[in-house]
Amino acid sequence: MSHKSEKIIKVAALTVSFLSVTAQVVLFNYDSTYGRKYREITVKVDSLQTGNLILSQKIASYSAMATIAQKAEILGLKPVSEVVSLARPQPVADIGKTL
Numbered sequence: 001m002s003h004k005s006e007k008i009i010k011v012a013a014l015t016v017s018f019l020s021v022t023a024q025v026v027l028f029n030y031d032s033t034y035g036r037k038y039r040e041i042t043v044k045v046d047s048l049q050t051g052n053l054i055l056s057q058k059i060a061s062y063s064a065m066a067t068i069a070q071k072a073e074i075l076g077l078k079p080v081s082e083v084v085s086l087a088r089p090q091p092v093a094d095i096g097k098t099l
Helices: 004-062 064-074 092-098
Strands: none
Touching: none
16 A cells, blocks of 8 residues: 555544544433433423322312311301291191192
8 A cells, every 4th residue: 555545544534533423422412411301301290290199189188078067167157957947837737728
């Protein structure tokens, strides 16, 4: 081989090596950047799912009958223990006239 062809091969090898290293750095940077963004999005999704679960439990708790009964008692409402009617009771014999 001539001196000129050896020089061309060395320059070509260095150029290919430099381009390979540059491409590897660019691809690594690209991959790490999008990997970080993926992790951030995953953390946000997990946080939102946890928040939704907590809110669902609170909704179930607030709508539970025990909670409603407590709130009614705080407002002064009391359970009905007897039926109150504004109509006068009629004797059994008079019921036929009202039907």
